[in-house]
Amino acid sequence: MGIEETVIAASGALGLLIGSFLNVVIIRLPKNESIVHPRSHCSGCGETIRWYDNIPVLSYLLLRGKCRHCGTRFSARYAIVELVTGLLFAALAWNTLARGTGGATTESVARLGVYLYLTAALVASTFIDLEHQIIPDEISISGCVLAPILSMLVPSLHGTNGRMEALGLSVLGGIVGAGGIWLIGVFGKLIFRKEAMGFGDVKLMGMIGGLLGWKGVGLTFLIGCVSGSIIGLLLLAITKSRYLPFAPYLSFGAMVVVFFGREIGVFLGTTYPEWIRSLFIH
Ligand SMILES: [Zn+2]
Known part of the structure; x- marks a missing residue:
């Protein structure tokens, strides 16, 4: 197995574990509870969940989504968050290291690390927004602060080698977002x-812009609006709920930019004008 394949497999495994941790974050952060203490326990009987009953996805399937002791049903969200995070982490590693790039270098692995961090923050924000209609400051504000620092450490996030240039592009991206x-x-x-939009969305977009730059965050917003209008209006018609969470759609947009930003940039900047021109000039 080459270095790239090893990192892809390790990222997937890490994603399952981080997903398990995000489940704790999703439950406890909105309640302002500690995310490290106490250990996870059953909401029905209060029994501490043992490590062998806390293996991502697998334990949920083996116990058929129920507590070993009292049979209380656990939400399918636990397994979904773990599975989604695991799959996204593996796919990000493949996309960053193996898909038409220079392979695994210190810089590309560091860039992957930043994308994994962003993804974890977005998965947590998405599920917290869906349930509590908020995006915790612990995620968004710390992201706004970390983004310029990470950009200086990993300037290739902004397609440059210059640390100060990356810092400038990060700050610009945060302001635009x-x-x-x-x-x-x-x-x-x-x-x-x-109220059309919550202030939580503003801070989340500051984080996304700080890491993906002004073009990336602009595209994120566009994709978020289009997907949010389509799916949000469908949901509105079905559930009659008045609240439309925006974080899931912004997160989806940011993920599309991380995966396909390069291709979309080439299409909008080169292919598309070429195609338009070809209509008029024969
Ligand atoms: Zn129980």
Whole structure:
């Protein structure tokens, strides 16, 4: 097995474990409880969940989603979060190290590390927003602070070798991301006379912009709006719920940019104008 395959497999395994940790974050962060103490326990009988009953995805399947002691049903979300995080981590490793790139180098592995961090933050934000209609500051504000630092450490995040250039692009991306969605929220409030967007989304977009740059965060917003309008309106019709969480769609947009940002950039910058030109010039 080559170094790339090893990192892909290790990332997948790490993703399953991080997913298990994110389940704790998703439950405890909105309640302001410690995420390290106490150990996970059954909500039915209070029994501490043993390590062998806490193996990501596998334990859920073996115990058929129930507590070993009292039979209380656990939400399928536990297994879903673990599986999604594991699959995303493995796919990110493949995308960053093996798909048409220079393979595993110190820089590309470091860049992968940042993408894994962003993904973990987005998975947690998505599921917390779905359940509690908030995005915790612990995730978004710390992300806004960390993004410029990580950009200086891993300048290839912004397609450059220069650390100061990466810092500048990160700050610009953060301002465009947070400022853009904030302005749209202000105008939305003026037009619709109700809160259009939460401030949690503003901070989350600051983090995404700080790591993906102004083009990346712009594209994230576009994809988030399109997917959010389509799926959100469908859900609105079915559930009549008045709250439309935005974090899941922004997270989806950011993931599309991480995976396909390069191709989309080539299409919008080169292929698309070429295609338009070919319509008029024969
Ligand atoms: Zn129990």
